[in-house]
Amino acid sequence: MGDEIASPVFTREQRKVYRAKVQRCLDVFEQMLRGHAFEFERPLTGLEIELNLVRRDGQPAMANAAVLDAIADPAFQTELGRYNIELNVPPRPLPGDSTLELEESLRTSMNRAERRAREVDAGIVMIGILPTLRPGHLDGEWISANPRYSALDEAVLAARREDLELDIAGTESLRMYSPTIAPESACTSVQLHLQVSPAEFAAQWNAAQAIAGMQLALGANSPFLFGRRLWAETRTELFLQATDTRSPELRNQGVRPPVFFGERWVTSIFDLFEENVRYFPALLPETTDEDPEAELAAGRAPRLQELRLHNGTVYRWNRPVYDVVDGRPHLRVENRVLPAGPTVVDVLANAAFYYGVVRMLATEERPIWTKMSFDAAHANFTEGARRGVDAVLYWPGIGEVPWDELLLRRLLPLADEGLARWNVSTAVRDRYLTIIEERAKNRVNGASWQVAAVQALEDRGLGRDAALTEMLRLYTEGMHANAPVHTWPVP
Secondary structure, three states, rough: OOOOOOOOOOOOEEEHHHHHHHHHHHHHHHHHHHHOOOOOOOEEEEEEEEEEOOOOOOOOOOOOOHHHHHOHHHEEOOOOOOEEEEEEEEEEEEEHHHHHHHHHHHHHHHHHHHHHHHHHOOOOOOOOOOOOOOOOHHOOOOOOOOHHHHHHHHHHHHOOOOOOOEEEEOOOOEEEEEOOOOOHHHEEEEEEEEEEOOOHHHHHHHHHHHHHHHHHHHOOEOOEEEEEOOEEEEHHHHHHHHOOOOOOHHHHHOOOEEEEOOOOOOHHHHHHHHHHHHHHHOOOOOOOOOHHHHHHHOOOOOOHHHHHHHHOOOOEOEEEEEEOOEEEEEEEEOOOEEOOOOOOHHHHHHHHHHHHHHHOOOOOOOOOOHHOOOHHHHHHHHHHHHHHHEEEEOOOOOOOEEEEHHHHHHHHEEEEEHHHHOOOHHHHHHHHHHHHHHHHHHHHOHHHHHHHHHHHHHHHHOHHHHHHHHHHHHHHHHHHHHHHHHHHHOO
């Protein structure tokens, strides 16, 4: 979704032309997978972190244009809401002490951005859903001044032909309607990228799907939405409902939503792109002049822009990515499961665990997806999102097991061995996997800390709004201190 859009409105003729062009791109992509050289000799990782902007009183600051002007760093970009920005970290290899260097670089970038944001009366918070956000904040001028966001808003509502319904039953419940996709802007995440070869893609994607539930149990950080306590990771269900192009009748017919876990294990990256084209109508049908067949015949890597743009509006939790850099095409798995925060060190610990476990699961002699149904993986995803540190997950050979027991006994040793196979240094493995271990032993993640803090503050007599505001202040202090969330005291 980073590509620019010329117009928020599209004609019927544009949609017809776009559909044909997407199919041509898919055919060319299939040819490339059979015989083109892809860049993968040195696997690279990438990172994106979505951030919230707040005023001094903890309320959303609708000021991303002014903040980005003050930061003046191209690594920071707009996101959907005016109270959102995104930090894009350049790709880097995993081996050695690279992650320690990344931690220092991220903290430096975030601290500098925070200082600059303060110059325009805003602060930066890395959290899955901003707990002080209320529906009233999303009236009026909430959307970022970029045509692609307006185009997406127009497309989703035009497809539905009615307001969006949010209906989330959790510890407390929320039901409301929205005339725009504004609630989607509440969802801020961390995206982990891994560059892979065409032959390795299916195994890496399947492995990432298999551990998505564990990622949520371990890293949930979004328990509050619009003042209500809902799921441990409310962001996943909110994102699904806030972008849903289906009417209730189409939902009942089994039509797939744009936010999509998937339905099956795959054998190739082509399976996912073909599924996109077959099942998902275009939201942003903008075409380019590129002739993909001619580009490929000339020995160049086509950009396949229409296929890429279409893929950018199918929000898989593990998304396939095709891209071209310096004339060389490559493939990536983009893991979109995790929420932002609570701290830089927590984010990197989550990333280390993910990369290590996926490496091992993807190379097992008898892969996990041959022993586990896809429905079980999806059920784990929902369980991790709903219950967080109270989640009970299914794992082949064990059955139903508390997430912390599964992590400590089975997956943490795999993560360590996987990172070792990436030639990641002992110092890196010890620092970040120890954080994962202690988080599991203490059964604490960002969501459980937020809930405990709000409960403690309410027990002292604060109302919900005041408790959430004070919790956010304490959270922000912990975020800036970069102490792992499992070490934070409950007030």
